[in-house]
Amino acid sequence: MAESMKGLHRTCRCAEVTNDMVGSKVTLMGWVQKARNKGGLVFVDLRDRSGIMQVIFENGGIDEEGFEKAGKLRSEFVIAVTGTVENRGGAVNENLATGALELRAESLRILAESDVPPFPIEENSKTKDEIRLKYRYLDLRRPDLQRNLMMKSKVMMLTRKFFTDEGFLEVETPMLGKSTPEGARDYLVPSRIHPGSFYGLPQSPQLYKQLLMCSGYDRYIQIARCFRDEDLRADRQPEFTQIDMELSFVDVDDVIDVNERFLAYLFKEVLNVDVKLPIQRITWQEAMDRFGSDKPDMRFGMELHDVSEVVKDCGFVVFKGALEAGGSVRGINAEGQGSMPRKKIDKLVEFAKTYGAKGLAYIAIAEDGTRKSSFAKFMTEEEMDALVQAMEGKPGDLLLFAADKNKVVYDVLGALRVELAKQMDLLDKNEYRFVWVTEFPLLEWNEEENRYTAMHHPFTMLMDEDIPLIESGDLGKIRAKAYDIVLNGNEIGGGSVRIHQNDIQEKMFEMLGFTKEAAYEQFGFLLNAFKYGVPPHAGLAYGLDRLVMLMAKVDSIRDVIAFPKVKDASCLMTESPSRVSEQQLEELGLETAPEEAE
Structure with missing residues (x-):
């Protein structure tokens, strides 16, 4: 049966007990991690948020009722125990902050009993x-x-x-x-x-x-x-x-x-x-061209190579078709992966398809320099040599290519680059690589709504030198004064300079397809505030x-x-x-x- 605190006060948390407290009397409170009944001795690991302290209940060192209660302790019982801090004998536990100490109990209160938990608390x-x-x-x-x-x-x-x-x-x-x-x-x-x-x-x-x-x-x-x-x-x-x-x-x-x-x-x-x-700091365009992502993981290389110029006259219809449709052909070099089994390459192809690719082309270069490729028969020897050279390929490397609209190529190779890094164990969680990505596009085209939408939000300022592009109608080329902070391939923060001039804010809403009435209906309180001196x-x-x-x-x-x-x-x-x-x-x-x- 649960007992009350009855004026008892905790003196410190379990892992706050130090060598300086040896010989002192303390009161600890927490949950039973585990209890081991050895007959005349009961060992209890007592846990709170600070860590664990070993408590010893010895028959005779605590009153009979207290020792009887100690023998009934189970995982997750909540207890209060008062006793003297002692050095452990030879059995020091290196894994615990308090591994060289123990508490010899003099009194025990069971503050709450517990059902058997549905899983171990570990x-x-x-x-x-x-x-x-x-x-x-x-x-x-x-x-x-x-x-x-x-x-x-x-x-x-x-x-x-x-x-x-x-x-x-x-x-x-x-x-x-x-x-x-x-x-x-x-x-x-x-x-x-x-x-x-x-x-x-x-x-x-x-x-x-x-x-x-x-x-x-x-x-x-x-x-x-x-x-x-x-x-x-x-x-x-x-x-x-x-x-x-x-x-x-x-x-x-x-x-x-x-x-x-x-x-x-x-x-x-x-x-x-x-x-x-x-x-x-790198610009959005540089991030996309080098890493295929606006949140690049900088802990490893494997950067994208644009080989569109190298393959523009080749006979491989997949490459030619992508370039004729205004897209690009780009690749990554997975160094040292030239001996990857075909089954594993096929899995990479399936992975790429989940990001919009129709497939992946590859060249595997063996250690002796011989090449296996999914498209060699459509290319001359000279064209293949030029392509391998453009990719900085060497014996033992695996070259992977995507050909499509730029957005698809970036998405596919950006994701593939990270997937390969995982497989090649290149991602060290102890390394923290930050990068600022700046000069994002202000707008992105929404196919479903057939209009431009704001890449960040409608209050983002455009780069000063891009303001004339509003009048010329070249909206897709306008860059924003926006910046993201990226850590290990994760965007951890983002922001922008805001529009504070009324005329530019109204033009922004126009570009997004808002009528003046619609803009005021949604954001009138902000637009009205901007009439009264906004910094x-x-x-x-x-x-x-x-x-x-x-x-x-x-x-x-x-x-x-x-x-x-x-x-x-x-x-x-x-x-x-x-x-x-x-x-x-x-x-x-x-x-x-x-x-x-x-």
Whole structure:
């Protein structure tokens, strides 16, 4: 039966016991990791968020009732134990911070008993995700998850400290705002007081933080909750956290400077890693041409080669067809993979098809220099030699080619490059390679809607020298004053200089196909604010969860979020979303469509 605290106070956490405390009396509280009853002795590993301490209950060293209770302890019982800190004998446990110490118990209270947990509470659990997430409150007791969340807490604390010292003000922005569906879908919240009307949960605090710049707050920071009703994606969450900032009277270099110093500070304080400043910058076009991705992983080479000029007159119809359609032929050199079995190459072809490729062409160069190729019969010996030379191919290399529209070629080779790096074990989680990607296209063509949409959002400033392209109608060539910060192939943050001139903002809405009325209907409050003296401003937001995921060296953002959703945006623990009562729906003036029979 569970006992109360009865005035007992914990003196420290388990792993906070040090050699200096040998001979002292302490009171520890936590969960039983495991208990071993050896007859006259009971050994218990006591766990709390700091770590584990071995406790010894000896018959005679504790009263009879206490020793009897110790013999009944099971995994996950919650106990309070008072005793004397001692040095362990010869059996030092090198894996524990307290491995050279133990607590000799003098009294014991069982604060709560526990059923047998549905899976062992241990590091690197092999239990299925579905079960762990259903019992997330137990999963969160695992030391590796606790370390992740403690690291996240530290990152948030250091973030606030750094930006406060830099003169930023933390300002909260509303959760219940106006629905602005340009971008991902909003989560809608029905209003009971205004029947038929809805709030939108924020996809980001974008409009509010720009208004704060209009209001003279100069430097704003917020650790902000954001919501996006996106389609099913493995490593996305419907709700997530941003480190969100906005600065007045700045341009690109000012935003990059403060953020480089922030990243250097954060990585030094949390991981003792030195980030070399300044961080390398490359343009979006260079990133695509070299890496096939606007979030390039810089930890390895295997860069793309554009061989369009080399093969433009060859007889291989796949290459010729792509070039005639305005596309390109590009390749990557997987060095040392020339002996890859055909079955494995076929798997790479299937992988490439999932990114839009119709296939992959290849040349495998054996160590003796002989070549196997999927298209050699369509090329002369001279053309093949020229192609291998252009790819810097040498004995032992595997050359892989994609030919299609540029977007498809980039997508395919960008993904293939990372897949090969995984297979070749080139990705070191202990290495942190940052890069800024700048000068993104301002607009991208949306085939479905037959119009341009904003690559970032409709308030992004264009490069000054590209403003004349608005009048010439060459909209696809306009570059944005936008910048992403990329770490190990993951975009961890992005932002831009904002438009602060009314005439350019109106032209931007025109380019996006908005009428003046439609623009004012959605964004009138911002456009009206811009009539009253708006400073030049710029901002950036980090995905906090993704940043901590990379710092913690885990593979999923779910491992750094306390209560995450699964792929279909549901919570297995609380079984949400769920149906609500007819009375609640009636109050909101809502009806739900009847469920179809199975």
